[in-house]
Amino acid sequence: MARGQTLLKLLDDLRAECRLSPNPAHNAQQRETQVRLLQRMQEWLYDDYNWPHLRIERTFPCQRGQRYYDLPKDIALERILHLEVRFGTRWLPVGSGIDLDCYVAWDSDGGQQGWPVRRWRIWEDDRIELWPVPDQDAGPAIYDEGTIKVVGIRRLKPFRDDTDVCDLDDRLIVLYAAAELLQASGAKDAALKLQQAAARYAKLKDDLTPRRRVQMFAERPERPPLRGMPMVDYRPASK
Numbered sequence: 001m002a003r004g005q006t007l008l009k010l011l012d013d014l015r016a017e018c019r020l021s022p023n024p025a026h027n028a029q030q031r032e033t034q035v036r037l038l039q040r041m042q043e044w045l046y047d048d049y050n051w052p053h054l055r056i057e058r059t060f061p062c063q064r065g066q067r068y069y070d071l072p073k074d075i076a077l078e079r080i081l082h083l084e085v086r087f088g089t090r091w092l093p094v095g096s097g098i099d100l101d102c103y104v105a106w107d108s109d110g111g112q113q114g115w116p117v118r119r120w121r122i123w124e125d126d127r128i129e130l131w132p133v134p135d136q137d138a139g140p141a142i143y144d145e146g147t148i149k150v151v152g153i154r155r156l157k158p159f160r161d162d163t164d165v166c167d168l169d170d171r172l173i174v175l176y177a178a179a180e181l182l183q184a185s186g187a188k189d190a191a192l193k194l195q196q197a198a199a200r201y202a203k204l205k206d207d208l209t210p211r212r213r214v215q216m217f218a219e220r221p222e223r224p225p226l227r228g229m230p231m232v233d234y235r236p237a238s239k
Contacts, residue, residue, distance in 0.1 A: 003053070005170035008162040010038050013170065017178035017193065018185075034177075038166075039159050041176045045168050045201075046156055050081070052208050054167065056154045061138035062117060062146040067108055068127045072150060077126050079153035086138070086147040087116045094148070095119045098131045106132035117148065172200050 011034055015022055020030075027034065046054075058072035062085075071077060083094035098121045106112045114132030123129045130148070138146025156167050166173060175197035182190035 002170045003168060004165045006162060007035065007038065007159055007164050007166070010166060010170055010174055011035070011162075013174045014038065014177055014181070017174055018181050018187075034181075035160070037177045037180065038173055041173045041180075042156065042159060042166055042168055045172065045176070046153075049205060050079070050153055051168065054153045055081070056152065058150045058152075059142050059147050060150070061140075061144075062130070062134040062136070062148060064134055064137045065113065066130075067133045068123050068129050069148070070127055074154045075150055075152040076155050077122060077128075079155075081151045081153070083120050084149040084151070085117045086143060086145050086149070088145060091149060092116065094130075097121055098129060102131050108133050169200070169204060172197065172204065175200060 011024075011027075011031070012022060014020075014034055014037075015027060020027060024031070056075065058075060060069060060072070071080075082096075084091040085094050086092075094117055096119065098119050102119060103109070106114045108129075108131060112132065113135035115135050117130045117132065117134060119131045120128050121131075134146065136146060138144055138148075141147075158164050159166060175193060179190055179194035179197055182193055
């Protein structure tokens with residue numbers, strides 16, 4: 001997979017795939033259209049799959065009494081994979097979604113606070129809400145109790161100027177873009193180009209998918225109980 005190629009190179013490759021003149025002067029009128037097509041194809045591929053090489057982790061500290069938090073700027077709100085909270089000496093998962101049963105247990109609107117943070121949800125203006133509202137401040141270090149870890153897919157880097165580089169496979173972007181240009185012009189090999197793009201996409205995703213190793217008759221050790229974390233059952237009682 002060839003990531004990190006410049007926009008200028010992708011433009012050259014696109015013109016070659018579409019049998020256009022390699023001379024930039026001959027493509028001056030179509031350059032902006034070609035650039036936007038490459039941008040759009042990379043954005044579509046970015047939205048379509050959680051690319052492992054774009055996975056990042058960012059942290060921020062909980063603050064006592066603070067309910068809403070801004071996200072790190074390089075993680076898109078819609079591309080959050082999961083949150084964790086530092087509790088004691090370990091990272092614990094923070095569940096997604098806050099419902100009425102949660103507020104029955106700890107009423108954030110009523111000023112109730114608790115610990116540790118257990119759930120989160122998307123709030124207004126690209127912020128997130130934590131529940132329960134923390135009743136303590138996080139320490140100054142990343143691994144101090146109260147630190148929130150956000151795991152997600154980072155935003156795409158700018159891809160406008162000739163020296164900007166692509167975040168995804170350059171060949172994949174070019175093949176999909178070429179297929180669209182060739183189809184628009186009525187070229188007979190447009191379908192073939194689309195097949196090549198789809199095949200490369202499938203191979204890339206297959207190569208990036210971790211293989212699970214199955215060990216026959218292996219003993220599975222029991223998971224030790226989670227100690228030191230008080231849990232409250234905030235589900236409604238069954239009738």
